[in-house]
Amino acid sequence: MLTITQDLYDRIVAHARQDHPDEACGVVAGPAGTDRPERFVPMLNAARSPTFYEFDSKDLLKLYRELDDRDEEPVIVYHSHTATEAYPSRTDVTYANEPGAHYVLVSTADEDGLGEFQFRSYKIIEGVITEEEVQVVAAY
Template structure:
């Protein structure tokens, strides 16, 4: 399950909408070993394409050095799909190189780049196997219960659609 702060969730959606019709991409870093996405890092899609994303190699190297210096991991790797559903393509699966990361896809198709609900979905991709996982959007990590099955008044589970 991906537990993500509402402000970061909304920032990812805003980035996807802002970069439409090109795919947006980025990373959310978090403390090493925590599985907690805390620092949103929107990246430039070096491909500048509506059907493909590519991190700029120099920017990516700088980000990984920075995460190493800060004792952080890439908790979320995200990108948008501008004309298709929020499901990993074969290319997305082939490019997934962080087995511990949550791979978030946001679809801005059918006018979602302007307003209304967007598909915001998360996957684990390990050794070419794709597994969708639940996304829980919370108003702050302090309110997250220790067990993912407990409920808090400040959290909401998405049903694979989110509004922003």
């Protein structure tokens, strides 16, 4: 199960809506070994695409250096789907290289009347997708 504060939930959703119709992407870091998302890190979708996201390689290198310096890890890796449900695509599964992370997908298809808003979380380990419950709390 993913436990996330209302503030972090709202920030992920706001980023997804702000970048619509392109996919938004980012990370929520937390203290290593805690599985507690704390630090919101919105990233630029270098692909600037409504159907694909890609972290800029320089931004990603900077992020991982920061994570190392702060003894953090990516607890959540998130991105949005702009015209489809919030379910990992084959490409998403291929790029899921953080076995400890929660992969959050936000569907902003409702922005264009193409579907309903969704905020869903998955574990993706060795190509296996497992949806998990999301618990939104006021604070930890």
